Amino acid sequence: MAVSLKLRAALLSALLLAVFVGAWQLATRPVAAAAGPALTPEQIEYQKMLGKDPGAASASTSSGFPTPAQFAATAAGHLARPFYDNGPNDKGIGLQLAYSLGRVGLGFGLAVLVAVPLGFLIGMSPLVHRALDPFIQVLKPISPLAWMPLALYTIKDSSVSGIFVIFICSVWPMLINTAFGVSGVRREWLNVARTLEVKPQRLAFEVILPAAAPTILTGMRISMGIAWLVIVAAEMLVGGTGIGYFVWNEWNNLSLTNVMFAITVIGLVGMGLDQLFARAQKAVTYAE
């Protein structure tokens, strides 16, 4: 087998992309206007008075859905100037992304600060585990966006509310995974530490944390995935800035090319974030 699996997979991916773009191009090609009833001279005159050009309109009509070429032109435009700021409704895509990533980073960071220590506690103490379990079970399935009205009312700041929503959605997977990882640390490693009279703090950081790290990072990766899903929806709701707001704003502008470009960017950034955590996960994983 001369060609490696990786190369063949890449070729197949490229082929699929080409087929997709081809289908897209075909679906959005301009179609000849249906030969409607010929307009009377009066009607043509009337149309011209309304500012329309019936002659041009009858030549061809586009489907309204952007073509690949239009998409590429828009994308190139955005990528050429990612950080411009022309006021609240016209900011570069890079700037909007930075707002979203900032919110996700803050909310996620806060969630780490809460979930990892609390998860440690739950994992170490069966009492705390049983006491907190009902709360976790009830709070976990709540859609993060359902918190939005409460957050807006109590926090009174749309941007901070967004951060809160990210916090609340990323806290659960991390909390549960940390608790699971900590409670699953092999008995014999703990016994080794006990026979060596290891102090609690050293036990936590040098035995339990590295032993549970792969599970904790899995939780973080899941949390980050959810956070990135939720930020778009949250920003659509609260508006102002961010990639979610950008999508909603461009929908109001009926600029589907911009919406499509934003969707693509959301996907790519989400993939990047996931890759980041996959790397970190690999770095802390150990073989037994």
Add this chain to the structure above:
Amino acid sequence: MPNEFLRIEALAKTYPGAGEAVFDGVDFEMRRGEFVCIVGHSGCGKTTILNVLAGLEQASAGHVFMDGREVAGPSLDRGVVFQGHALMPWLSVRRNVAFAVRSRWPAWSAKQVDAHVEQFVRLVGLDHAIDKKPQALSGGMMQRVGIARAFAIQPKMLLLDEPFGALDALTRGTIQDELLRICAQTHQTVFMITHDVDEAILLADRILLMSNGPRARVAEIVVNTMPRDRQRATLHHDPAYYRIRNHLVDFLVSRSKDLSHGRAPAKPVEVSP
């Protein structure tokens, strides 16, 4: 007993919900620098006794005194080699041993720790693999790291829970030789669980024979009458070897089960076959 170092008095363990004790009235002493093996069928509570000595488990009754002090919990004075090697897989050999060394001497500099670690890793002949992770090592090598880790804290006593059980016969032989050599060098007091009669004869100065559970006891103490510089290669040429071996096997095969349920004598008899 002259030069007594460890004394176990009327030790018993009953697990909650069980009617009868696993063992009760376990009584024996150990001298400083002595190598003692405990042999018995599965389920007689050998590992529990070792865990009580280590301070990892509480006995239901009885006392353990080491060096005149009662054993109340785990201590750096007693190094343990676990049945599974119990190495931390995310640390290299060097850092696994260093973890123990830093626990023993928290004030030491990194350089001191490292020098000490290297000395003990060399002792078990693993200097070439010192920066490898445990998963890159064979079972025998991992167990040697476990031994190095236990020796490195220079405990007053070493507890070995069937450390070679999972190893093949050849590897086991080499590590037994190594253990003998290190113990001779360091005059370490060792308490070891084993299932292997030959291993006990090679390593131990005295062999504790446990009757079967429930209510198991140390029924008999067999003194190894062979010279202490015995070698694995020449062991079986000594006529004393077969006398001791036959005695141990006879006990395990036919007598141990008759001595369950507390029928073993309250104080073990010492025999020199």
